[in-house]
Amino acid sequence: MEEKYELIRKLKEEKNAVILAHYYVAPEIQKIADYIGDSFYLSKLAVSLDNPVIVFCGVEFMGESAKLLNPDKTVLLPEPTADCPMAHMVTKKVVDDAKAKYDDLAVVCYINSTAEIKSWSDVCVTSANAAKIVAALPNKNILFIPDRNLAHFVASKVPDKHFIYNEGYCPRHEFMSAQEILDEKTKHPEAKILVHPECNPDIIKIADYIGSTSGIINYAKEHPEYKEFIIGTVYGVIYKLEEERPDAAFYFPATMPICINMNKITLDHVINVLKTGENSVFLPPEEIAKAANATLTKMLELAK
Ligand code: 13P
Numbered sequence: 001m002e003e004k005y006e007l008i009r010k011l012k013e014e015k016n017a018v019i020l021a022h023y024y025v026a027p028e029i030q031k032i033a034d035y036i037g038d039s040f041y042l043s044k045l046a047v048s049l050d051n052p053v054i055v056f057c058g059v060e061f062m063g064e065s066a067k068l069l070n071p072d073k074t075v076l077l078p079e080p081t082a083d084c085p086m087a088h089m090v091t092k093k094v095v096d097d098a099k100a101k102y103d104d105l106a107v108v109c110y111i112n113s114t115a116e117i118k119s120w121s122d123v124c125v126t127s128a129n130a131a132k133i134v135a136a137l138p139n140k141n142i143l144f145i146p147d148r149n150l151a152h153f154v155a156s157k158v159p160d161k162h163f164i165y166n167e168g169y170c171p172r173h174e175f176m177s178a179q180e181i182l183d184e185k186t187k188h189p190e191a192k193i194l195v196h197p198e199c200n201p202d203i204i205k206i207a208d209y210i211g212s213t214s215g216i217i218n219y220a221k222e223h224p225e226y227k228e229f230i231i232g233t234v235y236g237v238i239y240k241l242e243e244e245r246p247d248a249a250f251y252f253p254a255t256m257p258i259c260i261n262m263n264k265i266t267l268d269h270v271i272n273v274l275k276t277g278e279n280s281v282f283l284p285p286e287e288i289a290k291a292a293n294a295t296l297t298k299m300l301e302l303a304k
């Protein structure tokens with residue numbers, strides 16, 4: 001392992017590359033990353049860093065968003081088949097139908113979406129900034145795509161808006177079992193339940209805190225008075241949770257929530273893209289890239 005870390009450090013320096021990693025990737029990847037974070041933090045970083053090469057250890061839409069925001073930089077995806085299924089779960093018809101029905105409509109897309117879906121939208125959001133951005137929009141009617149669960153969570157935070165929902169979901173969070181979380185609560189009655197808003201409504205109902213991956217990590221960090229936590233999101237967050245709270249215990253539902261796509265990324269993949277420059281993200285056709293970039297830029301502005 002140490003040899004691989006050393007090689008990555010050397011290649012990174014040679015290419016003036018920076019490694020960004022999402023909290024869900026394997027611990028050994030988070031260990032070699034220059035920056036680790038949630039989708040919002042990583043997209044902000046992608047525009048503020050000077051390195052001409054970004055190695056994005058995450059799923060496809062993350063690398064694609066970084067490229068849309070930085071057309072002149074090289075963005076390398078260590079494993080290009082690492083895709084987020086939810087990122088495809090909406091059709092143009094859903095958007096066209098809502099536009100035909102409501103005059104005063106804003107199409108809000110979760111960053112977990114393809115560039116094409118972003119190009120149909122007015123603004124992009126992440127779970128860390130969705131409620132703030134939706135509240136700032138002048139429109140009364142909000143079509144929120146693709147994630148139904150995040151849409152319901154945001155609607156609960158911005159009750160004066162009218163939401164139109166779409167049937168997309170993250171399989172990992174949608175099929176997580178509320179009963180398995182309650183089983184952990186029975187074993188650890190003092191534990192606080194911290195979950196991601198992509199979770200199904202049965203889990204949202206029993207949570208003590210609902211927030212993005214960084215929200216969950218910050219909650220544990222900012223509450224030293226609690227020593228036990230039940231975590232309703234992908235297991236990868238354990239790396240940072242244990243680093244921030246070595247004194248605390250973290251429990252997950254018995255069916256371990258693993259994102260198979262995030263898990264595909266290995267140190268060998270990172271070494272390969274740094275060595276060869278393979279798997280460079282290409283921009284979609286100009287019109288799509290322009291419109292998709294506008295939704296991401298608007299997100300960065302409104303989230304300030
Ligand atoms: P965050 O934006 O909270 O990091 O979530 C990304 C994601 O894919 C959740 O499943």
Ligand code: SF4
Pocket residue numbers: 059083084085086087112170171172173198234259260261262
């Ligand atoms: Fe997509 Fe779900 Fe994996 Fe997040 S956890 S990247 S939403 S499949």
